[in-house]
Amino acid sequence: MDTFITIWQSHLGRTLSICILIGMMFVNSDLTAQEAAAKIKPKLRLSYVKDLGGSTQVKASVYYIEDGERIYCEGAPVGFYTDEDGEDLFEEVKVNDAGEAILQLDHEGLTAFEQSPGHYYFFAQIEKNDKYKSLDEELYVTDADIKVNFEDNDSLKTLEAYFLASVDSAGAMIPVADVPLKVFVKRAFALLPVGGDFTYTDEDGKIMIPFPQDIPGDENGDLTVVVKVDEDEDYGTVQFEEEVNWGVPSLSQSPIAERSLIGARDNAPLFMVVSINIILFGIWGYLLYLLYGLVRIKKLGKVS
């Protein structure tokens, strides 16, 4: 009996210990799983946008995929650093509701990221916090420029665009060949491509396209022409924009401006204005006459 008890106790003790250990594993793994579930590992994508004549931006797109849907990490803090070790913080920007942390840079700001003349290095980092795991991303960009000439010879309009970049170590801008330079005309909600889909710069860094003669412009015939390189791995996005009087003047014939059922308040169809006013004034005129009749009734009673 004692032996049995001893054996049972020892077994019990071992069994209990094992159960406790296993239990702790599950508890721990539960906690760990919960902890792991609580922290999200987002994706971080950097892009560089240079608007010639405007500002330069570095955008950090931060999101994660859940159930096949892209979820933006709104509010996540993204640190932009000038060094690859992530020690020299330039600015911390929070992700907006479009999922982007946008760093606006003027010339002086851009200089902080210059590794060598005309070459920039950007390092963005999300530090580990309660919600997200740590993540970083780097981006090398070569400075670029676009020059555009508009030539109008005997009503034949030609657009010449040059793509220049700081290819050499001194940072001097030189033409670059085989760069996909695209030409657009700005419309109300999108960019209208002009000159074909595949316009690559030649050995002089140039593209030349005949400009269509029939694109509607505003009432003066002005158009906004956009020439750009889109999301290039070396140069990022570089965009040139200029207004030019190369469109067909268009007089807006808005149906709202005409007399119609869908017209503005002051442009109701004439027949409607006339008939409704005749009816209203006719009826209300008589009703006011009736009110006058009541006044006469009262006066007649007073006289009596």
Added chain:
Amino acid sequence: MSREAKLHDLIEDLKPRKFRKAGKIWTVVLCLIILNGLFSYIQQLTNGLSVTAMSNQISWGIYISNFVFFVAVSLVGSLISAILKLTKTRWSTPLTRIAEIIAVAAIIFAGLIIIVDMGRPDRIYNVLLHGRLQSPIVWDVLVVTTYLFISILLLYIPSLPDFALLRDRMKNIPKWQHKMYRVLSLNWVGKPAQFNILKRSVRILAILIIPVALGIHTVTSWLFASTFRPGWNSTNFGPYFVAGAFMVGAAAVIAVMYVARRYYKLDKYLTDKLFNRMGQLLVLLSLVYLYFNINEYLTPAYKMAGHEEALLKDLFVGDFASMFWSVQVFGMALPIIFMLFKWGRKPFPLFLISTAVVIGAWFKRFLIVVPTLFHPFVPIESEGGMVHYFPTWDEWSITLASLAGALLVMTILFRYLPFISIWEMAEEQETQEQIPETSANPKLAH
């Protein structure tokens, strides 16, 4: 019996009387319902239309169907006061006051319930300042306002001689009530010149109210018919709404007639014969409405084309089937069948039938307004999957308050105006007995 004695009897029978216990309880109950509705409306004003079950897709609910119902009921004013009067249908004389009071109360609350449906009632002035003449909503505002004014005049002007009689003959009434009659009577003394103005005004108003009444309900129908939505995009809507309005208006008059006859012991004036005639009129109007109903549903059902198919399936066999068939059976078919028999046109059965018609009419307007919104012409992405609409407590209490409000207006008007026009009844009696005119004769008035 002398002229004076007959007039005295008429006044004693028809003069406004104080409420007894039932009347007081009725008034208190109505006030409580209205107060509850006001509280809900304050919630709506504070929290916005999110207190209702309306949404981007179901943007019109029971407020709008209630509005259409009120406009429909208000048409009775033109039917009884105008059409029957112009056609010299003398048996309708006892009903004109009842009809006009119902019309005024209904059209007041038609206007008010529209304002309730607005999330921002403070912006109603924008309708006047920025309204487009091309908009059916602006037409509706114009025609409802015009009809309200005409209905008030058509109630007030023929009441002048009665106000004078009450001013001169009612004793033992509070001073303020006596003053009210004095002011409202506009120094009426029954001079021939005054009568000329009155009769000419009433005659022209009776003529004028007919196109305005037809206009108000046709324009209200155009709020729906001028859209492309299935169930609404119908050229039948104008006459369909007008026919329905005449029917529900007549039913409302019958219901009030019965209550007046029971409560005020007006059997001598609201006779079984009158009920019989009103029942016959209601049958006729119901048959006309049935015809338009068949047109409205049979034509698209025959084709079952496009968006109409889904809507009709919803109505005939789907989510709204029980309500739809209940309305058709209990609100139209059975009333018509019962009223074809003489026993169905006796006062009490006719009262029950009319009540069923009125209730059925309310739900009919709901079926016109809401189911269509579940089948939009332009697809809409509804939030969170399935679309539902069941009015919230706030919506119900506000709607019930509007109905109670209309009944309260009628109650107050019936409290201080004779149910039946005394001077017109006196004229009617004289005409029948070929006795010279005595009503509000200055020699008899004092």
